[in-house]
Amino acid sequence: MSTTDTQAPAADQPEAAEEKPNFMRLFGRYLTEANSVMVTIYSLLLAFLIGAILLIVSDEYVRSTYTYFFARPQDALTASWYLVRDSYIALFEGAILNLNMLDRFAAGNAEFGDLLRPLSETLTYATPLIFTGLAVGLAFRAGLFNIGAQGQMIFGMLGALIIGFGLSLPAVIHLPLAIIAGAIAGAAFGAVPGLLKATTGAHEVISSIMLNNIAALFLVWAIGTDFLHSETKTDLITKPVDETAVMPKLLSGLSESLRVNWALPLGILAAVFTWWLLSRSTFGFRIRAVGFNEHASATAGMRIGSTYTTTMAVAGGLAGLAGAALSLGVGSAGLTTNTALEYGFDGITVALLGRANPGGIVAAALLFGALKAGALSAQPDVPVDISTLLQAIIVLFIAAPALVKAILHLRTPRGGLVTLEAKGW
Amino acid sequence: MRLELKGLTKKFGSFTADDDIDLVVEPGQIHAVLGENGAGKSTLMNMLYGILTPTSGEILIDGEPVSFSGPGDAIAAGIGMVHQHFKLVGPFSVADNVQLGREHTQRLGVLSAKAARKAVLDVSEEYGLKLDPDAICEDLPVGVQQRVEIVKALSGPKTELLILDEPTAVLTPAEITELLQIMRNLADAGTSILFISHKLKEVQAVADTVTVIRRGKVVAELEPTASEAEMASAMVGRAVTLQVDKTPAEPGEARLEVTGLTVVSDAGVKVLNGLDLTVHSGEIVGLAGVEGNGQTELARSILGLVKPDSGRIAIDGEDVHGASPAARIAAGLGYIPEDRGRDGVVAEFSVAENIVLNQYRDAPFAKRGAVNAGAVRKRAADSIAEFDIRTQSPEEPVSALSGGNAQKVIIAREFSRPRRFLVAAQPTRGVDVGASQFIHSRLVAERDTGTAVLLISSELDEIYALADRIAVIYNGQIVGEVAPDTPREVIGRLMVGGGIHDGAAAASPEEPGAPEPPAAEEAPEPPAADETSNDEDANGGDR
Amino acid sequence: MAVKPFKMALAGFSAVGLAALAACGEAPSENGSGDNADASFLACMVTDSGGVDDKSFNESSWAGMEAAAEENSDIKVELKESSSETDYDPNLQATVDDGCNFIVGVGGLMTENVNAVATENPDIAFATVDGFSEVENVYSIQFDTAQSAFLAGYVAASQTKTGTVATWGGIQIPPVTIFMDGFAEGIKKHNEDKGTDVQLLGWDVEAQTGTFVNTFEDAAAGKSTSDTFITQGADILFPVAGPAGIGALTAASENEDVTAIWVDTDGYESTEYGAELITSAEKGLETALKDSVLAAYDAANGGEAITGSYVGTLANGGVSLAPFHDFDAAVSDETKAELDALTQQIIDGTLVVESAASPKAQ
Structure with missing residues (x-):
């Protein structure tokens, strides 16, 4: 991904050099400007606004109040207001703090750990997204569109699982080994589209889409094999990983129901590593150079093909860690064809929202994790699809800042609108 | 109207x-x-x-x-x-x-x-x-x-x-x-x-x-x-002299030897056809020719980006066959690409990053896999001063610079590291006059330190101003090597495929300017113009 | 999964249009909404990863829950959907936090999660559908669908003209393979008793391997699988794949001589392809769920606690063969009589239909 500066029309250029800027004025100017921070914030707000409208129209009762809107408008308005308010409160309660539980805690009927459960769920769902978001974001910076995070994650899942149940080792060795196995499996699978691009010119989008399908079907087959298939269940589920390879829960001291585990700090670590890799390392220098201009990079002696392959391998390794986090964490009781969900594809939107920036990716993953945890908990009062819907609308706005600018009549910032552009296409 | x-x-x-x-x-x-x-x-x-x-x-x-x-x-x-x-x-x-x-x-x-x-x-x-x-x-x-x-x-x-x-x-x-x-x-x-x-x-x-x-x-x-x-x-805005002050060349040993170089394009056209060329230390060889006659492929073959189908390239007497561009750069090959925006700079990168673009992995710019930002900044500051690069700061992206200053970034990059042989392709294309003069004098100074320079230019004036020896390329071959005082008419004729002494040669029926015409296809409209009348325009391939 | 928000949005937008048209309507008199808002008993259900609109056991289970609420206005029902097994724990925990009195986990894979939550919350009544639990406050609801599928297989063997019938599954999981086992056994029985040589494509009982489309959603995949079987000579299709099974019915409707047998529900009622369906191997989930919710309500109001397990069989009507509807005339009286006899033998226990996926601990 690169950030492209669209030439700002001259008429919109602020000509305020003479005015004496004070802080409030500058701040106000910033707020009404379509810069990338404000576009992100406004995208979120607009998404929640549109989400509210969809909530209203998809609720049968509230909808019914609109049938007699002109006869008694207060019905429709209050019903809509309560629905939207309650829905978003429910999302908040599921993602951050359950107010009901807070009352019970105050009354002595709940433990402190119960209060943390929504946050724990948010972090649990965010963790794989951090990894897959990084996997997509890193590749973006090399000008590669890694659609294949899903497949790489699936292989990471299987790699970690095999070590997780296949070996008997003490936990200090077993767990790290299983995690590394996940990363290696993901890296190996991720390197394939990079290698194909480097050697044959095959477009990584096409090859990684196909590899996703291969991985998904391979998973179905692999789960059914005697080697992986559960010995106790006839369902399509694998053996569980050994106790020694399970990611310890972070807060089991407070409550066993807090599922957040050590994969989260691992994810933060991966984000820091990715940041270092991109902005401080010589390899990152090469990734960015190739991502911006492969011709100039080649002329400067960089090997483009090996950069693609290595970058895709590292990206695949990150996605593989997402798989390991699932295999050894929430999915440690056994993997099914559903365990991977669509974390790999969601990683694309996370990377877009985070603007391929490790810090932004972590923030975006937390937001999406919160939406997912909130929506799951807010059932059945709020349709569970609301989280996917909100995610989609947010990314739509992020991808089309001109839309946000037009809707809110924002001013064009100095450098022009920042449009995300996946160079891979 | x-x-x-x-x-x-x-x-x-x-x-x-x-x-x-x-x-x-x-x-x-x-x-x-x-x-x-x-x-x-x-x-x-x-x-x-x-x-x-x-x-x-x-x-x-x-x-x-x-x-x-x-x-x-x-x-x-x-x-x-x-x-x-x-x-x-x-x-x-x-x-x-x-x-x-x-x-x-x-x-x-x-x-x-x-x-x-x-x-x-x-x-x-x-x-x-x-x-x-x-x-x-x-x-x-x-x-x-x-x-x-x-x-x-x-x-x-x-x-x-x-x-x-x-x-x-x-x-x-x-x-x-x-x-x-x-x-x-x-x-x-x-x-x-x-x-x-x-x-x-x-x-x-x-x-x-x-x-x-x-x-x-x-x-x-x-x-x-x-x-x-x-x-x-x-x-x-001022009187221009394309004259560059320089002393006669003192050529030394052969630094670049190209023999029988042949490159076949993907379309099956021989874009280089058994080309021979030698450049000695301490001389500037000007490669004149209408663009599209193999200059690009020659430069890219020397750098190693194009794999020759046959022939030999030796730098400092050593066959570089199989050596990667990075290895050739490390061995002292300087390279100023003809298409600056495409091959020369990473426009989104800062001036500093572009200055170390082909040395970012060498000491002192790299330390245990990390980029040493301090060393990069220092080199950038030095280069900006030495080469008079007009930029707000070393952190400014090259996309914000004018063409001349972007070119100076490339010059600074290539001239700030040990080099024995320099390929300069269209070094002043799209560059303002002031910067052109600067670049020209640097090229001559470079020659005087003993570097071998291959100057590829479609501007005949530039070739005349700088070259100690002129080689003319046509259809992937060197069709003549002449002294720098050779009249324009002669070189003009060579550039379109005529002989040195061939006073009124008609243009070849082939179209040198056409990019890789399908092999079987005859160009339909052979230009029938009298060559002698437009020798003056022979440098018309520039932009 | 991905299409759902779109559906929601579409429904929403079309609803806006309708509402706008109707916005001039008259205001109703004030009264409460009719969904048992003040009910004292909250029965909750957590779906497995298929979601509630799976046209299969989640949907049938939920229908049973709603039927119970309909019958007893003091019961309120609540639904939580999962998109993968990693959602089971938080969903079950959320039902506990919501104060549910009776919690149903659908799908054998959820049984362990249900057990864990049930052990933590011994005062709440739980149930697991298609799974067996030994935890005291977990009620197991299982179905020996091999029995109804056995009868379906027998009918298929009697009706085939080509001597070849086919079955295929959604994903290879016990609730699917048990149908395929029973179907195969029914054909075998017909071959033995009547001296026929009807071949079954798509499932090998011995090896427990067969044809699966690896989805419950993709009807197009089901159609292409069915087309393949039709070209191999099959004239009766037995898809065990939820909505993906519709693909077999479209294939049947495009081929005059090909018919099909549906599973779970009476396809004559639940699909648009009644004319293609000889019969259906029904699984009485709806009734079983309804009954268990009502029983749990009674237990909470001083009645006997529900515990142990329920296995739906031909004997208790939990599984059954649906009516022949349009094919009533086509199925001979002789076959009908034989089916009645076989049903009786199964009820008696003189005939046992075996499946690797049969409910445990009957």
Whole structure:
């Protein structure tokens, strides 16, 4: 991904050099400007606004109040207001703090750990997204569109699982080994589209889409094999990983129901590593150079093909860690064809929202994790699809800042609108 | 049509691209607008063609003010434009390209191939522009493609004014001669022509009147009889000498030896055909030739980006076969690529990052896999001072620099590390005069330290100014190696495939300027111009 | 999964249009909404990863829950959907936090999660559908669908003209393979008793391997699988794949001589392809769920606690063969009589239909 500066029309250029800027004025100017921070914030707000409208129209009762809107408008308005308010409160309660539980805690009927459960769920769902978001974001910076995070994650899942149940080792060795196995499996699978691009010119989008399908079907087959298939269940589920390879829960001291585990700090670590890799390392220098201009990079002696392959391998390794986090964490009781969900594809939107920036990716993953945890908990009062819907609308706005600018009549910032552009296409 | 511009001004933010331009094109007149790259010529034409809206000022056609909100308006008003970069749909036929945007249709919108062909033939006949309406555009030589563009522009409902934006940039000398003739014919037939160029000789040859613009302002109105020196000094604002002070070369041992180098393109064309060339330490060898005769492939083969199909390249006596570009760079190969934006700089990267682009992994810029930002910054600061790179800061992206300063970034990169052999391809292309002089003197100084320099340039003047020895490339072969005092006529003949002593050689039937024509295809329109008359234009391949 | 928000949005937008048209309607008199808002008993259900609109056991289970609420206005029902097994724990926990009195986990894979939550919350009644639990406050609801599928297989063997019938599954999981086992056994029985040689494509009982489309959603995949079987000579299709099974019915409707047998529900009622369906191997989930919710309500109001397990069989009507509907005339009286006899033998226990996926611990 690169950030492209669209030439700002001259008429919109602020000509305020003479005015004496004070802080409030500058701040106000910033707020009404379509810069990338404000576009992100406004995208979120607009998404929640549109989400509210969809909530209203998809609720049968509230909808019914609109049938007699002109006869008694207060019905429709209050019903809509309560629905939207309650829905978003429910999302908040599921993602951050359950107010009901807070009352019970105050009354002595709940433990402190119960209060943390929504946050724990948010972090649990965010963790794989951090990894897959990084996997997509890193590749973006090399000008590669890694659609294949899903497949790489699936292989990471299987790699970690095999070590997780296949070996008997003490936990200090077993767990790290299983995690590394996940990363290696993901890296190996991720390197394939990079290698194909480097050697044959095959477009990584096409090859990684196909590899996703291969991985998904391979998973179905692999789960059914005697080697992986559960010995106790006839369902399509694998053996569980050994106790020694399970990611310890972070807060089991407070409550066993807090599922957040050590994969989260691992994810933060991966984000820091990715940041270092991109902005401080010589390899990152090469990734960015190739991502911006492969011709100039080649002329400067960089090997483009090996950069693609290595970058895709590292990206695949990150996605593989997402798989390991699932295999050894929430999915440690056994993997099914559903365990991977669509974390790999969601990683694309996370990377877009985070603007391929490790810090932004972590923030975006937390937001999406919160939406997912909130929506799951807010059932059945709020349709569970609301989280996917909100995610989609947010990314739509992020991808089309001109839309946000037009809707809110924002001013064009100095450098022009920042449009995300996946160079891979 | 009489076109008049009154006080036309275009501002981009605080930058004024065109400032109060006044200009009159009389009917049937060829009016040349002369100016360096970045003088504001293209902005002016884009306003005329409705692509840009003027900030102030007005355009009058036959005395009536007009305002264009898009090219469609301009076309409707009778203005046709031939862009510097052709806007043709490659796989379409000539007829289809000409009717693009105003298709001939029968009832129910069905395309009428017959009407389209007839329209092409009518225009070709009227103006004497020979074209096969059924030929596929991408198969045609560049000169013929341009003819398609001209016919397309003339096919407008009532085209009376033709804008030609640097039309000779991509043409061979023979094609240029032909184009100038076409322009003359069109003007005689009553079409007004606005001719944008920075090539003095062409302007002298064809224009009725010349307007020189510099930094967005009209600085001179000249007659075509004005001398080249007069035009040039108006263009650049001071008297230019392309003379570079240098002492005679003292060639030493051979640093680059190319023998029998052959490169076959993907399309199966031998773009280099058994080329032999030697460059010694302490000399500048100027490689003259019309672009597209193998210069690009030669430079890229020396760097190692193109794998030769046969032949040998030795640097410092060692065969570099199999060595990666990185290894050759590390061994002291300096490389200034011809296409700066594409191959020279990473535009989004900072000046500092670009300065270390091919050394980022070497000490002191890298330490245990990490980039040593301090060392990079220091090198950047040193280079900015030494090479006079005009930038706000080392952190500024190169995209914000002018072409000349971006080129200086490349020069700084290549000249700030140990080097034994330098390939400089079009080192001053699109660079302002001041920077050009600087680069030229650096190249000579480089030679004087004992580096072997291969200068690849399509500007004959540049070759004359710098080279200690001139090699002429044609069709992938060195067709002559001559002393730097060899007359232009001789080199001009060599550049189009004639012999050194071949006084009146006709141009080869092959089209050197055409990029990789399919092997089996004969170029349909062999230019039949008399070469001796246009040797002066032999440097016409630059832009 | 991905299409759902779109559906929601579409429904929403079309609803806006309708509402706008109707916005001039009259205001109703004030009254409460009719969904048992003040009910004292909250029965909750967590779906497995298929979601509630799976046209299969989640949907049938939920229908049973709603039927119970309909019958007893003091019961309120609540639904939580899962998109993968990693959602089971939080969903079950959320039902506990919501104060549910009776919690149903659908799908054998959820049994362990249900057990864990049930052990933590011994005062709440739980149930697991298609799974067996030994935890005291977990009620197991299982179905021996091999029995109804056995009868379906027998009918298929009697009706085939080509001597070849085919079955295929969605995903290879016990609730699917048990149908395929029973179907195969029914054909075998017909071959033995009547001296026929009807071949079954798509499932090998011995090896427990067969044809699966690996989805419950993709009807197009089901159609292409069915087309393949038809070209191999099969004239009766037995898809065990939820909505993906519709693909078999479209294939049947495009081939005059090909018919099909549906599973779970009476396809004559629940699909648009009644004319293609000889019969259906029904699984009485709806009734079983309804009954268990009502029983749990009674237990909470002083009645006997529900515990142990329920296995739906031909004997208790938990599984059954649906009516022949349009094919009533086509199925001979002889076959009908034989089916009645076989049903009786299974009820008696003189005939046992075996499947690797049969409910455990009957």
